Amino acid sequence: MPQAQVETRDVLHDEPQDYLWTLNFGPQHPATHTTLRLVLKLDGERVIDALPDIGYLHSGFEKIGEHLNYNQYVTVTDRMNYISPMTNNVAWHGAVEKLLGLELTPRCKYIRIIVSELSRISDHLLCNGAAGLDTGAFTYFLYAFYQREVIYDIFETLCGARFTNSYTRVGGLMYDMTPLVIEKIRTFCRNFPKTLHDMERLLDRNKIFVDRTKGVGVLTKQEAINRSCTGPIARASGVSRDLRKDDPHLPYGDFDFRACCATAGDCYARYLVRMQEMWESLKIVQQAVENLPSGPVNVGIDQRTAFPDKRWVYSTIEGTISHFELQMSNRGFEVPHEEIYYAIEAPNGELGFYIAGDGTETAYRARCRPPSYIHFAVFPHLIRGHTLSDIVAVLGSLNIIAAELDR
Amino acid sequence: MLKPETATIDALKAFVSAVKISDFREQVRAVVPANQIYDVLQFLNHERGFDLLVDITCVDYLRYRDATDRFGLIYILTNTVTNEQLIVRTFLNEPDLIVPSVTPLWEGANWLEREVWDMFGIRFEGHPDHRRILLPEEFAAFPLRKDYPLQGRGERHNFPVITRDNA
Numbered sequence: 364m365p366q367a368q369v370e371t372r373d374v375l376h377d378e379p380q381d382y383l384w385t386l387n388f389g390p391q392h393p394a395t396h397t398t399l400r401l402v403l404k405l406d407g408e409r410v411i412d413a414l415p416d417i418g419y420l421h422s423g424f425e426k427i428g429e430h431l432n433y434n435q436y437v438t439v440t441d442r443m444n445y446i447s448p449m450t451n452n453v454a455w456h457g458a459v460e461k462l463l464g465l466e467l468t469p470r471c472k473y474i475r476i477i478v479s480e481l482s483r484i485s486d487h488l489l490c491n492g493a494a495g496l497d498t499g500a501f502t503y504f505l506y507a508f509y510q511r512e513v514i515y516d517i518f519e520t521l522c523g524a525r526f527t528n529s530y531t532r533v534g535g536l537m538y539d540m541t542p543l544v545i546e547k548i549r550t551f552c553r554n555f556p557k558t559l560h561d562m563e564r565l566l567d568r569n570k571i572f573v574d575r576t577k578g579v580g581v582l583t584k585q586e587a588i589n590r591s592c593t594g595p596i597a598r599a600s601g602v603s604r605d606l607r608k609d610d611p612h613l614p615y616g617d618f619d620f621r622a623c624c625a626t627a628g629d630c631y632a633r634y635l636v637r638m639q640e641m642w643e644s645l646k647i648v649q650q651a652v653e654n655l656p657s658g659p660v661n662v663g664i665d666q667r668t669a670f671p672d673k674r675w676v677y678s679t680i681e682g683t684i685s686h687f688e689l690q691m692s693n694r695g696f697e698v699p700h701e702e703i704y705y706a707i708e709a710p711n712g713e714l715g716f717y718i719a720g721d722g723t724e725t726a727y728r729a730r731c732r733p734p735s736y737i738h739f740a741v742f743p744h745l746i747r748g749h750t751l752s753d754i755v756a757v758l759g760s761l762n763i764i765a766a767e768l769d770r
Numbered sequence: 771m772l773k774p775e776t777a778t779i780d781a782l783k784a785f786v787s788a789v790k791i792s793d794f795r796e797q798v799r800a801v802v803p804a805n806q807i808y809d810v811l812q813f814l815n816h817e818r819g820f821d822l823l824v825d826i827t828c829v830d831y832l833r834y835r836d837a838t839d840r841f842g843l844i845y846i847l848t849n850t851v852t853n854e855q856l857i858v859r860t861f862l863n864e865p866d867l868i869v870p871s872v873t874p875l876w877e878g879a880n881w882l883e884r885e886v887w888d889m890f891g892i893r894f895e896g897h898p899d900h901r902r903i904l905l906p907e908e909f910a911a912f913p914l915r916k917d918y919p920l921q922g923r924g925e926r927h928n929f930p931v932i933t934r935d936n937a
Contacts, residue, residue: 417903417904418903418904418905418906421904421905423913425889425914426913426914426918426920427920429920430920461795462795464795588821588822588850589821589877589878590876590877590878591822591823591824591876591877591878591879591882592878593822593824602850604822604850609853610772610853610855699794700834700835700836701794701795702794702799702844703794703795703797704797704824704825704846704857706824713824715824715825715846717825717827717844717846719829719834721834721835722835727829727834728829728830730825730827730829732824732825732827732846736881736885737878737881737882739881740880740881769904
């Protein structure tokens, strides 16, 4: 990267201030967790300005999206926010289905809600756990990580993959939920509240943690909206917007849960919002699992969008025709020449896809609205005036995933 | 998101006569001429309360069927109070790939516009920090344009390698 380019920018426009010095934070640093670089202007230990320098992990996901078909691209969305890949899968195929005008089966919608909420819990566990770890609470991190393993086990039983799930398909899902998965989710729902209580008792009133995070990185409501913040970060600043309530593409209205808000807008408020959201997600998972509708997970064969079950392919003529037509490049989905934007409430904020369809089964343009990218743009504003050690607290509370940041 | 109220649409039509409104799957898109884009966005922000800029992105219509313009610039706006969503689009053609920056209206536009410049080569007049963001500054092409190949033009192989000895 052109280091000189970043450093020559005149941060303070008055006379040259020789006592300021420049510090490179990252791209490889234990507290950045992934690959991102900050060029800091320091006055002693106080941060005068921070210039984020990103792009170390840029891998051209949007360009790849123009060359992989709608079902293949889901594997790439896994790699965006790899902390909660299920949510990315749900968002991508939700967007594709909105473009195609497909209506999913009730069971599929419920399963998609269950996996999104489980991955929200898993994402918040990592985010809060790492925020605790960075501010010195190692035990807390281990509590969080143990429960993440349980969620990984559930996903492994569900679709065979632990980390990069690629679970959704156009018009449905890769596999149906088996009784074993449901039993595992029930066990998780029984055991998780105890851990969550333990985690709250460990950190909520921990003097060191509260001192490190309270009043640090304050974002007002006005600024949060003006700087396009969404998700827990905006809600911690008092913006009540939650796409699960305001724009539910999936039947979130069936469940009893609250959108969690705080008003302080500092790192501690963001931590509390995430803790509370885990309780709410747990409530949704419990309700969804107990009320899971029966019936098929994929849309019917006659709609020619979801690959039929192998039983149908091998034993019926409709199944065989449908399977092979979907494989052929000129007989696949009927995609309108239109553009749509579709967003869901991902753990990190609003995760949206803007797809331009051109009649073929490959997207003409597959834009991803990455929440990490937009939240990292706020970072210099949050850190100005704080000390060097506050950087890890603010970074941890923003939950920056570099793969999603750079795509 | 909800569709914009008819009052919003009517006000927009009254404000700029050349606006074209279309509708697809409950989403309302307004196409405005490029020379009026800043005024329209300012009007929507100040008068109609579209306070959240969700996204700015761009589509290169080089190989799109029936497309008459090269680039489409897309602003996705949301009103956080009434929950309306409106997509404002404008079309740009070479060589006039320049529009006014909307950073005075929304701070969040800063990095979004930088990404559009980085990937499509559309300039934003009055942007406070008009540099590339994801790619290195010496990168010559705009990779999300349709005439740029998926495998690149050899940038990766020609990238200077710094070894430990000559760093």
